[in-house]
Amino acid sequence: MNEYFSIAVDGPSGAGKSSLARRCASAFGFIYVDTGAIYRCVGLAAYRAGIDRKNPEAVAQLLPGLDIKMAYDESGEQCMYLNGENVSREIREPNISLCASDVSAIPQVRAFLLDMQRKIARENNVIMDGRDIGTVVLPQAQLKIFLTASPQARAERRMLELREKGIEQSYEKVLEEIIERDRRDMQRETAPLRQAEDAVLVDTSSIDFQQSFEALCRVISDKLHIEAVGEIK
């Protein structure tokens, strides 16, 4: 019996999963685990190796040589290390998003990362976000949330997010990439993105960040019978 709480947050890219899950984790004193960042490390490794990222054998050959580590800095921010190098910024580049999407469709990659994700949940109270957390990684999670928003709302948010990081992209280009990633994430054979039957659906298309945060805090308090440690207003 797991003595820790696990909250699974799944949904398409750009729905606000990471910022909301991070904020909820801090409000309830949980550890936030961004599993997309782990897939991004594999995507980056494949990109750097210059291999065909859709070729399962070629990507699988890389896996034994990869040492992927997650650490938290003083502000609680998750940092990713690939073979000892801090790649937290590089994995956010738009071209690495597509590489991550390619390698995440490969069953060997998913199997390779499964233990790492489950181990963190065995040892901590976690809010873990991804695509298959409620359906595959933590099917026993005490709470599953499916967080979504329309592609248009997500594209606008992603564009602003990228701009803040100094990366300029047009709205059309961002929207196109979001639609393409949705298609790949939902149609792949292994662990496709889908809402778990017992997940609570939260659609943030027409509510802002604070409203979404408060909605999630209510769901967490109601379902797990725990209170936020700090202010949620």
Ligand code: DC
């Ligand atoms: O959440 P993100 O955009 O950082 O995820 C990067 C890619 O990794 C995305 O295309 C989907 C994939 N992914 C996945 O397949 N399973 C997860 N648990 C997390 C991410």
